[in-house]
Amino acid sequence: KAGVTQTPRYLIKTRGQQVTLSCSPISGHRSVSWYQQTPGQGLQFLFEYFSETQRNKGNFPGRFSGRQFSNSRSEMNVSTLELGDSALYLCASSLTSGGSSYEQYFGPGTRLTVT
Amino acid sequence: AQKVTQAQTEISVVEKEDVTLDCVYETRDTTYYLFWYKQPPSGELVFLIRRNSFDEQNEISGRYSWNFQKSTSSFNFTITASQVVDSAVYFCALSPPPGSARQLTFGSGTQLTVLP
Numbered sequence: 001k002a003g004v005t006q007t008p009r010y011l012i013k014t015r016g017q018q019v020t021l022s023c024s025p026i027s028g029h030r031s032v033s034w035y036q037q038t039p040g041q042g043l044q045f046l047f048e049y050f051s052e053t054q055r056n057k058g059n060f061p062g063r064f065s066g067r068q069f070s071n072s073r074s075e076m077n078v079s080t081l082e083l084g085d086s087a088l089y090l091c092a093s094s095l096t097s098g099g100s101s102y103e104q105y106f107g108p109g110t111r112l113t114v115t
Numbered sequence: 116a117q118k119v120t121q122a123q124t125e126i127s128v129v130e131k132e133d134v135t136l137d138c139v140y141e142t143r144d145t146t147y148y149l150f151w152y153k154q155p156p157s158g159e160l161v162f163l164i165r166r167n168s169f170d171e172q173n174e175i176s177g178r179y180s181w182n183f184q185k186s187t188s189s190f191n192f193t194i195t196a197s198q199v200v201d202s203a204v205y206f207c208a209l210s211p212p213p214g215s216a217r218q219l220t221f222g223s224g225t226q227l228t229v230l231p
Contacts, residue, residue: 031217033217033218033219035219042221042222042223042224043206043219043221043224044221045218045219045220048217048218055217056217056218058218088158090158090160092160092217092219094217103150103162103165104150104162104217104219105162106152106159106160106161106162107159108157108158108159109158109159111158
């Protein structure tokens with residue numbers, strides 16, 4: 001079974017621009033979560049989508065948004081990029097609630113550099 | 116609020132040594148899950164183990180073992196006979212009970228370097 005895929009893997013943007021990152025979960029997984037990883041703040045939860053609905057959002061400004069499509073693929077968008085948005089953005093997928101399949105499986109990440 | 120503390124920022128051992136990575140957590144939930152993930156230089160977080168809060172039985176998987184002690188809010192990870200390929204950053208994480216949003220709270224990670 002294919003794992004979580006994220007595109008693009010690397011991205012360089014300029015301050016003020018916006019960016020869209022994509023995540024395709026493991027087949028059959030309906031929950032997609034996004035995390036930001038930086039050297040200073042570590043791994044921080046951004047938001048989770050389940051059945052096209054945002055279930056939870058971390059402590060990030062409104063410039064960070066996301067959505068999920070009917071095929072469970074998810075995108076996150078960052079508008080008006082700031083230098084501090086430079087980070088590794090990780091996507092994770094998991095099965096629906098219930099049972100023992102509560103693990104989140106992570107993709108390889110998108111390395112975003114803002115200049 | 117949930118919190119995970121990994122006090123060991125960096126650990127360096129020589130191959131074949133045993134090494135234990137510490138993890139202490141805080142939560143008000145009575146039911147929760149604990150996880151360990153490995154992050155090699157490639158960046159992808161690799162799932163290692165999940166532990167339910169109501170199951171304090173220790174677990175061994177090959178050279179890996181985990182010691183969960185609810186009384187001390189600790190979930191430590193031991194690698195026996197370490198190998199160079201074990202070099203990575205290891206993260207301990209905590210999540211709320213099933214039915215809640217899947218929000219993992221991560222520790223700051225422990226960089227493990229295994230020298231040949």
